[in-house]
Amino acid sequence: MKVLLLAGANSIHTIKWANGLQNAGLQVCLISQHPLMHELDKRVKYFELPFKGSLGYFTMVSAVKKIIKQIEPDIINAHYASGYGTTARLVGFHPYVLSVWGSDIFLFPKKSFIHKWLVKKNLSSADTVASTSQCMAEETYKLISLKNDIAITPFGVDENSFLSNRQYKKLGFLNKHKIVIGTVKSLKPVYGIDLLIKSFALLLTKLKNTHPHLVDFLTLRIVGGGEELENLKALADQLNISNLIKFVGQINHRDVPNELAKLDIYVALSRSESFGVAILEAGLNQCPVVVSNVGGLPELVIDHQTGIIVESENIEQAADAMHELITQPELIAEYGKNAQHHVLENYIWQSSIAKMINVLESTINDFKKDKA
Known part of the structure; x- marks a missing residue:
């Protein structure tokens, strides 16, 4: 399976997902507008785009589309419902999993009607929504009714x-x-x-x-x-x-x-x-x-x-x-x-990786069934 991650490369959690999925046998590509701040597996294809800040999530769409054509992923996993979730929605590639992290659900939607609308729009466009905790999944359900249950993919520990x-x-x-x-x-x-x-x-x-x-x-x-x-x-x-x-x-x-x-x-x-x-x-x-x-x-x-x-x-x-x-x-x-x-x-990391791979595989299979 070839998976494209849209996520902040400055976060250790992003790097753990990328390295863990790569070590599990997947082909991983990471695209980020954030600088790489932790050790990334050399087998992971990494693209740092020059489009920065809130506007960057919109302006990077064209560059992401070009990379998608180049690597031909089986699935996209965007991390964060506000920023990279916006990019994933505008790119329009399916299937894709949107992983919510925390402030994108608990804080960002409360800033204004527009912020709430943006997150709901991004959530509704995903084939699967994943959450690291049950409490965050429940908070997400308060925002929007989804056609599929939210998958729980907890962070693991090495x-x-x-x-x-x-x-x-x-x-x-x-x-x-x-x-x-x-x-x-x-x-x-x-x-x-x-x-x-x-x-x-x-x-x-x-x-x-x-x-x-x-x-x-x-x-x-x-x-x-x-x-x-x-x-x-x-x-x-x-x-x-x-x-x-x-x-x-x-x-x-x-x-x-x-x-x-x-x-x-x-x-x-x-x-x-x-x-x-x-x-x-x-x-x-x-x-x-x-x-x-x-x-x-x-x-x-x-x-x-x-x-x-x-x-x-x-x-x-x-x-x-x-x-x-x-x-x-x-x-x-x-x-x-x-x-x-x-x-x-x-909560061992290998278990978390296995859960995430299961979510990715299920999303791909369900998408293929819907297209058939």
């Missing part, structure tokens, strides 16, 4: 990169003199890093009252770069906890497993999250999680088995969840092992 077998010290933590809570995420308001900092400050207050001997062990590790860095540092200063927080900065994705291996507890208090692949990466690394009850996050966590789910924007609950794990460190090991087993059973 077993070879993230699998870990943790060794705990006598007190039940990874380090003898340190308890590390942290996150690996872009520093954007939507990801609630400010909520993490506030809940961490509240946790310190709780521990001073219940387990004061643990306070000096505690540290918060924030990995990632982004627009909120200075605001977050100011918040830490305001709460008088800047000396307990390490802002690591942006790292390469290949270094994420090493960062996860430093954390006793991973915390994701996102205000919006379509899927949450970082939760799976943490789980495979045998790291228990505390997550907010938003978007696709609760789909990935079994409450009080692989982690703890808390209400969105509720720093009191988040602090209590971290307090529960820290004061009962046997739960950290138990939840971590359970999380790893859960990921291995349901």
